[in-house]
Amino acid sequence: MPPDLRPRARLRSMGHAWRGLRWMLRSQANARVHLILTTLVIGAGLATRLDACEWTLLVLAIALVWVAEAMNTAIECLADALHPEHHPLIGRAKDVAAGAVLLAALGALAVGVLILLGRFG
Numbered sequence: 001m002p003p004d005l006r007p008r009a010r011l012r013s014m015g016h017a018w019r020g021l022r023w024m025l026r027s028q029a030n031a032r033v034h035l036i037l038t039t040l041v042i043g044a045g046l047a048t049r050l051d052a053c054e055w056t057l058l059v060l061a062i063a064l065v066w067v068a069e070a071m072n073t074a075i076e077c078l079a080d081a082l083h084p085e086h087h088p089l090i091g092r093a094k095d096v097a098a099g100a101v102l103l104a105a106l107g108a109l110a111v112g113v114l115i116l117l118g119r120f121g
């Protein structure tokens with residue numbers, strides 16, 4: 001088996017990913033807001049006994065927000081490392097990356113509202 005496919009190497013790689021996520025939660029206020037909202041939404045889903053299809057949509061919507069936030073954070077880190085000084089293009093890159101998080105969050109909000117409206121409407 002190639003060394004990079006060995007379970008130990010894959011586990012180490014997953015450890016790096018968890019370290020990145022833990023750092024994101026510690027350093028990014030937005031990520032902590034996502035964590036609170038994710039917990040609330042999952043609680044609401046459990047309370048209203050969503051079906052498998054509704055859970056699938058909700059999980060995908062939540063995952064999309066987390067992926068967008070992680071990419072936004074990675075882009076911010078890279079930009080700050082490569083070009084710490086002020087630059088209009090860095091600002092634009094950060095604004096667009098933050099826009100991706102906003103789009104994902106609005107999509108997740110729409111999914112949540114539609115699912116809960118279906119439950120209570």
Ligand SMILES: Nc1ncnc2c1ncn2[C@@H]1O[C@H](COP(=O)(O)OP(=O)(O)OP(=O)(O)O)[C@@H](O)[C@H]1O
Pocket residue numbers: 030072076083084085086087088089090091092094095098
């Ligand atoms: N080096 C830079 N050059 C130009 N504009 C910048 C630069 N750094 C930050 N900005 C501007 O300030 C905004 C906030 O950037 P910052 O790196 O502080 O991210 P943040 O406060 O964590 O934002 P977010 O909440 O969107 O993740 C950016 O979206 C951008 O408009």
